[in-house]
Amino acid sequence: MTITAAADGSALGNPGPNGWAWYIDDENWAAGGSPHGTNNQGELQAVLELLRATAGTDEKLLIECDSKYVIDSVTKWMPGWKRKGWRKSDGGPVLNRDLMEALDEAMRGRDVEFSWVKGHAGHPLNEAADQRANAAAKAYQAKQEPRRGPGFTQATDAGAAVAGSAPIAAGARGDDAWGAAPADGPGTPWVPEPVEGPTAGRFDKLSDPSASAAAASLAEPLWAEASDLFDGLDDAPADDPIELRITLSGDEHARLTDLAEAQGVTLEEALRRLI
Template structure:
């Protein structure tokens, strides 16, 4: 029988007091955390502990609900390439959170599992239950009160998360923890990045791992693939991925005439209601070796009517990665 569980992480201050949790039902959940960690570390640890807590049931398929595209992509797309490169990315930089990732890599051997992305804070019962418990742990560390740990999985032999040695299972002294973001109001303590300085590219895979782009593609093909990716609702809701795709000096002139900054656009995309847009490529022109101009038409549904828009984007290549520098959209008459 398939085990379905949600896994989530939380950090207050990011980095700061951090918690993680996985949740199956009221009788089967587990949580833990650290006095100092990041949201991504919490997300990864929740998944790791779920695999460990179900290790005594190796034949049971595991269905993991997760609102972090970063975690899903790390495990399902990027880890094999990182391992081949000695746990380094294409640019030679070390992969962050590598100890947690190595532990996950070991824990998934021989397991049947699948990941399903769910939108955070959207009323999904299991995701909300995991989020509440992860946030409760972070709050407990912040207030120096008892850390809730949960009943765990029946038959599991994992250690009490309140007594786990964080030197081996959590953030280490030499592990950078700059995932992160400014603290948000108590009503929504799950912290996400909001600032150019805090959205660190090192947290994410290089764009050569982009599943939308074919291998050995021309610059125009890579850029068009990434433009399509930015229209995907799951990507638009993932600030980690949009933070990587948008240039640090990104600007957009919207159909209303509003000038959007990178931070404002990332925040807006994360909060918008899911919706798919069609994509009709008009042209993709290499202006020079590091600049591509893309023009295309989109169609979407808005309050029951079809809205068509003409769009243009300028992509720049920096450090072997293409990022969107400027975008403009105009509603088509």
């Protein structure tokens, strides 16, 4: 059996109030965040919390992420970083080292596979995780306790619940079944914000991973491979530079910011590398 889950992060302002969430189905999910952080930190924390929550099971774990930075960090770059004492190829320190080291530890002995999915493209599990991560970020922005979810309660074949590591057990502080008590009082279930497009009205069917897997196979990568981003950086600048102005959506700007942070460069330099 394979447990399929989505992990996602959100940051309002990037950096700003941030949230993370992982989602398997309506009975197995968790969310959290911090008053200040980046989108990358939220993405990494979501995967880490998922690994910790499912540590009590021997099942294979398939993690759907819309962050190439997270997937490449864990599956491609981490071995080299470790050999170099958590330094990048240019000698600079690895960003978010504390989370990277914690992920390295949580991955040991686990059968884990990552699958990239395009964000905001109707992948059911990704949409569910995104909704919860964004809701957590908004809760921190409003200085409220986020709804943390039930954690990992998936039953084994024998019917016994697997004890996961839910961040806060429901009922521990008078919380309702969704996690923390909402602002309008205990017992009020959380209804995710409406989703425009192909996921509208489908939160009652988000536990079907087959649709996500089929759609993911059609998705195209958002970024070039990391090695390609350095091509031509040593070329002499043109005698007559050309000024180019582009308009980015909020989502595009956040992705470019993530890429710049991952490479340790400015937004302008990240855009130059993509070109």
